Amino acid sequence: MAVSTINRQDNQPVYVLHTYPFKETSLVVELLTRDFGRVAAVAKGARRPRSAMRGMLQSFQPLLGTWSGKAELKSLHSLEWGSGLLLLKGEALMCGFYLNELMLRLLPREDAHEGLFDYYAQTLKTLSANAHYATTLRRFELKMLQEMGYAVPLTEDEAAVEVVAAQSYVYVAERGACAESTKDGVSLIGKTLLDMARDDYTDPKTQLQSKQLMRVLLAHYLGDKPLHTRQLLVDLQGL
Incomplete structure (x- = not known):
């Protein structure tokens, strides 16, 4: 089985609770998920200016996340916008x-x-x-x-x-x-x-x-x- 398919979860409803730097170019993302609770995952390269995921890592927005991994720290593969974007001020x-x-x-x-x-x-x-x-x-x-x-x-x-x-x-x-x-x-x-x-x-x-x-x-x-x-x-x- 390929590493990327181990315990893979596709397009799950999530919210970003917090992010913090991981190594030189990545971030650890703390996600609140509906079906799996609080999940921590590495967004590889998310600190790079041209990262497609960088602009998606916004708190309070309904997102759809895909991740995989058996360890406590997962690999975050993608994020997509959910429905009903919110503005908190x-x-x-x-x-x-x-x-x-x-x-x-x-x-x-x-x-x-x-x-x-x-x-x-x-x-x-x-x-x-x-x-x-x-x-x-x-x-x-x-x-x-x-x-x-x-x-x-x-x-x-x-x-x-x-x-x-x-x-x-x-x-x-x-x-x-x-x-x-x-x-x-x-x-x-x-x-x-x-x-x-x-x-x-x-x-x-x-x-x-x-x-x-x-x-x-x-x-x-x-x-x-x-x-x-x-x-x-x-x-x-x-x-």
Whole structure:
């Protein structure tokens, strides 16, 4: 079997999450793929001025990618434009980079999450179409953790008792809403959790407390190394 046909995948839906130099003229491309999860592949010669692939390596654009290889680092053979090109500008662009960094940090390689891929595509369209950036980010953060299998219970507390809208809780990562006071976690009211479960972020208090909650949960799973784009968003608009 020829090397180029080993585990070859043709014209798969992909997004470019990140690129970085590899040797003198090539790039490593981190791809988000629908059916194969996060895939790293070498785009040979992509740093050369006349490379046909160089202009295709744009984040946030739906692409069709072809690659092959059995090792963790694949060979990227081609990219083609998908449908519905997007334009992200200003804060929307920064939000897009934040989503990409979040997935680079949390998504293991070659672990498919078809639902997350589709939601990412829809979130990019939402960012390009309206300015409700903070709410859009909260929805994606929650969806991502849920799709990856992290427990984020919203309608029941840690004792499996239904959350009460008017009651105060402390939400602790991997435990959920705690009715008793604890030094760990985020203080919030039950209504915030119920609103998040209903995907309703119209209440300003829900917006604030959901941001605090997701920041603590993500920090728990990300570990000691903070997201670069998170700080940029905070500096911009407190997103």
